[in-house]
Amino acid sequence: MASFRVVGGHALNGEITPQGAKNESLQILSAVLLTKEVVTIHKIPNIRDVNKLIELLQEMGVKVQKLGEESYSFQADDVDIHFLETEKYRQMASSLRGSIMILGPMLARYKKGKIPQPGGDKIGRRRLDTHFDGFQKLGAKFKYEKKTGYYNIDASHLKGTYMLLDEASVTGTANIVMAASLAKGKTTIYNAACEPYLQQLCKMINRMGGKISGVGSNLLVIEGVEQLGGTEHTMLPDMIEIGSFIGLAAMTQSDLTIKNAGIEHLGIIPDIFRRLGIKMDFKGDDIHIPAQEHYEIETFIDGSIMTIADAIWPGFTPDLLSIALVTATQAKGTVLIHQKMFESRLFFVDKLIDMGAQIILCDPHRATVIGLNKSQPLRGIQMTSPDIRAGVSLLIAAMSAEGESLIHNVEQIDRGYQNIDDRLNAIGAMIERV
Structure with a gap:
């Protein structure tokens, strides 16, 4: 210590x-899983939580290349879904609260995901209900294994819908936006968080070929698309x-x-x-x-x-x-x-x-x-x-x-x-x- x-x-x-913004980084880095094409990101902060997430992405099979002091490229064209079943994944994901952010893109692109109870600061209750309520409204089936502490989600049939979030959770909104970006049909999220970091994520997805409107407001409309492409992004x-x-x-x-x-x-x-x-x-x-x-x-x-x-x-x-x-x-x-x-x-x-x-x-x-x-x-x-x-x-x-x-x-x-x-x-x- x-x-x-x-x-x-x-x-x-x-x-x-x-x-570069830590809270933005955890969302943006997770979003590289939404595409098989190269995503280049600048102003990535060299801090423990961000580095842990990059290591987790690498273990999942994402190709990571350091381009400069604060710049990396990512390509998720060969992700190993079976890594989610390993003890190493459980250890890595449970040590980082930001690991919850990989669920949205995993459900969008691979139609399933699982994660152990994430770690993070001990600052009181930080419930995850908003994330999972949103996934369920999109059609995902959710199961929590109390004995192992794992959250399992089957997202075989994600479909756009209207939802009113119970709280304007930043990470919850981001996760739902990423899941909805590749779902069928239109998703409307009311009481969405509208922090600048979430605006950055929405703008990035739009540059990748997504269709998100209402960015910067608490009413987001996401038109699901078939696939997303690569892009370049700079953190605030x-x-x-x-x-x-x-x-x-x-x-x-x-x-x-x-x-x-x-x-x-x-x-x-x-x-x-x-x-x-x-x-x-x-x-x-x-x-x-x-x-x-x-x-x-x-x-x-x-x-x-x-x-x-x-x-x-x-x-x-x-x-x-x-x-x-x-x-x-x-x-x-x-x-x-x-x-x-x-x-x-x-x-x-x-x-x-x-x-x-x-x-x-x-x-x-x-x-x-x-x-x-x-x-x-x-x-x-x-x-x-x-x-x-x-x-x-x-x-x-x-x-x-x-x-x-x-x-x-x-x-x-x-x-x-x-x-x-x-x-x-x-x-x-x-x-x-x-």
Whole structure:
């Protein structure tokens, strides 16, 4: 198990470029299974979860060629369906939550699929009902083997239909879209997720010869086609990493420029950080965050305490609530952080309290943060990263703290952030991988 030894109190200065989007990558890489032709993908982040999915595709028989530092070509013209029956597949798929994304294209093209209970962050219940309800409405037959933990699906007769999703699940919508893209007839999905990453997937499938309309809305219409062809695709910049860098700059009083940030795809993210008092300027597609000695949390118009809550797109992504929370600990003012979607994601605040932050954990979903206004720095401690986003939040806290911190289990951070220690050290951080 690797750890970060972090010496806090060092302001950063310079430029940093966000990696390709992790959450988009898991969808786009799975979509290469939809065609036997070559698919070329650029800006693939070099992170554990993405690399695991690429390895899984290779084991399934997909031909993978590395074209450059962040570019690969994929050709799924000789996929071994029997690999799904092996113990190696069970081990690989169960260690990666993103493995659920291969089901949609497998059902579309090979008419069957199976997957063990996927792994991932322990941040509360992350049910898969939306995926399987959608597959069943398309005509697939679903069987869950409780003893083995396997989900088995027979999709011999996929047929387009109308469906109203019980929740606007991003991965659920993506999986259903991929399955419907090769089904017979028209599929209409209402209450579909409409995140930029899902829009990217739909645009990619359309370039492959698919027929998807309503992209960017919560009403998608998919006309099934006989087959899909090859294409070329470039990932968006990772909005979660961009939000993390904004919070990091404020906490460490750094002058930081985030290059090629894909500002038009960030939605409400910059506005939320502005509500925390963080100044930023847009220069073309770059975001400049000037060094600030202090930043003050806004109140609502009637003077009541600011509340920041997660919501489906175009609301504030739940993946950045942990970052907003830690950033608020050194602001002036008070904010209520309301994590609606996952009931275990705020439990890392006990580490921040140990560092000197003033936080009241109201219940599993809500925490009140009373900002210290940098009147006293956080103090370095020893802690363990529970999940990807909490891990980076603790790293931000450690970089702003007085003294040395030791963060264990940083493999969790590596799952979502590419070479984060090297990239931050290049602009003034002091992080040692132990």
